[in-house]
Amino acid sequence: MVTLLIILAVSNGGHTSSNSSQPAVIEMSPSTPRLATMPTMAPTTFLESLNLPDYTLSTMERAQSPQSKAYQWLIQNVNNKTSILQDLPLWRLTQRFALATFYYSTRGDHWVNHRGWLDWETNECDWEQLYVFLSSAPERICNEKGEVTSLSFEMTNNLEGTIPLEVFLLGNSLESFSLFRQMEVTGRIPTEVGLLTKLTRLLLSGTNIVGSFPTELGLLQSLDSLQISDTHLSGRMPSQIGLVSNLSELTLQRLDLTGSVPGEVYQLPGLMALTILECGGLDTETLLQEAISNSLPLHFLMLSSRRAGTVMSFPSKIGTLRDLGFLILNDWKVDGTLPKELGFLSELRSLDLHGNSISGTMPLAIFELTNLLELNLGFNQLQGTLPPDHFSILTNLQALLINDNLISGTVPTEVGELSGLRKLEFQNTNLSGTLPTEILMLEKLTSLVLKNTSLSGSIPEELCNKLTQQEMKCYGNLCKDLLVKSSTTVCHGTSLCGCDCGPCQN
Known part of the structure; x- marks a missing residue:
């Protein structure tokens, strides 16, 4: 076994200890396992003091692993006597190790933008992250204490590799984790995602992540927004999603899902925005009926159905969703006429029903929706004439689309x-x-x-x-x-x- 000698300044309240004028010499072996009794013992090695999980210690034994590279970067800078950051607390060192592992695991040297990353003298709160303009992700990536609360790349940045488990070392602070249009990110969603107990927002879109939904998502009790789209996730939605009591936004788009939406989802007390588009064989028809039956407090509802052979009538009880501001049902095989109960949706801002087989005439109930900003009934089979003396009621309307119908x-x-x-x-x-x-x-x-x-x-x-x-x-x-x-x-x-x-x- 090769023993490494690491020179550390022993600090007390940010000052060098007065008991010795020489820095302490701590022996450390890269393959030293974490001791089961460590929580009750004073750490005898720098590695043990970081209290890294077993899977990290095991992976570090491979010299070229992201974990090993991150650790070598860490100890080299800790031993740098010229550094102005010699007395970082252990939680900061662990935080930097987690971020460095993420950097190496996704080939950070090949990112389009990586300003500040792995610059020891630059606060990790200033390491560059990329957000989409007007993104809902937090503007600050750290809290007042300096703990990382956001790890979000929402613009193409050429990330390549897998999500390392060490990201979950940030579980005590991380509130937002998002990868958008990072097509070379592969692997699965680790089950350790359940360790991110402070997470309020999880977005994975435009990646090559595969596998199924981990049931551990149900452990994310603080989660407010779950958005997963344009990945290769497949299988069934786990019922554990219904355990995330704070969930207010659920977005699933272009996934290969099967079966039904678990009944537990309909019991979420604060679910306000629900988007499910092109999700394979997922039964969104039953979802719509159940959302209505359970009177979900939805403000935004956007559903599409691509299941072969599915034909349904427009639900007449849609008017029970009184909080709806946006109703978007595109490219369904909805036939029949529009119900007069649409007029009950007085808060509606957008009504988009294009791409269906809706017949009959335009119901006068639509003209009771005085808050409408957009009305899209294109690509249907509506007949009759445009009712005069009614359009003037829609004083807030900004978009009117009645194209590709039989209107005369x-x-x-x-x-x-x-x-x-x-x-x-x-x-x-x-x-x-x-x-x-x-x-x-x-x-x-x-x-x-x-x-x-x-x-x-x-x-x-x-x-x-x-x-x-x-x-x-x-x-x-x-x-x-x-x-x-x-x-x-x-x-x-x-x-x-x-x-x-x-x-x-x-």
């Missing part, structure tokens, strides 16, 4: 009273007649799509000029080919329904 008749003049409207799409419908001049009242309009309709006549010149100055792309000289949406101006032909498009380029 004319465009109501009341559309011009939607003063906040920015986006208007009527393409691929049976609308006819002329576009009412009242549309000129839409001063905030930036996107207008009317192609493949039976509309005729001239577009008001003032509207054409205004849209040309903003965002415009027009094809042909017929209203049915009008598309005003993109960031460039390209005119094929010299006129657009009778008004000048401005400079034309072939």
Whole structure:
């Protein structure tokens, strides 16, 4: 066995002990196991004083392991007599060891950005982490004591490797752990994730993590937000997720899940945001019914279903979810008509039901939703006309999309009273007649799509000029080919329904 000699300054309250003018010499062996009685004994080696778990000590025996590299980095800097940080407390040394292991385990030298990492003289609270703009992750990565509370990389940073178990040495402080668009991060979610008892936010998205959900997620009693998407997780959702009593946001997207959502999830008292999109064979139809039956306090509900052969009717009791602000059910095989109970959702800001097989006429109940900012009923089988005398009620509406339906008749003049409207799409419908001049009242309009309709006549010149100055792309000289949406101006032909498009380029 090779014995290493490590020179440490023995400190007392941040000052060198007066009992000796010479630094202490501590013998340490890299393969020394952690003693079972260590919690009640004074540490006899620096390694034992760190109180590292057995799996770390075992891995450190391999010279090129991330754990071994991190430990060598640690002791070299601890023994550096010129360092201004010679008297760091043990918890700071353990914290730095955990971060260094993460760095080596994910090939930190190859990160796009790694400013400050492993610079001993730089406080680890200033080691660079990357966040998405307006991310919900905390701005500060340490608390006032200097404990790391966030380990979050939410922009592509070329991390490559696995999540080392040593991350869980931060369990007494870590509140946010997120990896976003780190496609070369592999391995599984370790069962040791249950040690992060302070964790409030866990986000894993855009990685190559495989395996199943660890049941130990149920130990994260402080967890408020769980977001897992675009990974290779498979299998069933563990019922233990329902034990996370503080969970308010659950997001699962593009996973290969099977079975049903555990009933325990419906008992979560504070679940306010639920998003499940393209999760393989997961039974989201029953989920929707159960969410309604249990009157979950949901503010945000976004579900999709890709299960083959699944057809369902729009649930008539949807009105019981009175707290809903966002209802998004995209690309379901929902048939039948929309229930009048939709009108009970008075807090609704966004109603997005595009990509279904909804038939019948637009229910007048929709026009009771006076707080709506977005109404998207595109790609359905709605018939009849756009009800006049009702659109003016939706005074807060910013986006109106009724494209790709069987809607006929004319465009109501009341559309011009939607003063906040920015986006208007009527393409691929049976609308006819002329576009009412009242549309000129839409001063905030930036996107207008009317192609493949039976509309005729001239577009008001003032509207054409205004849209040309903003965002415009027009094809042909017929209203049915009008598309005003993109960031460039390209005119094929010299006129657009009778008004000048401005400079034309072939």
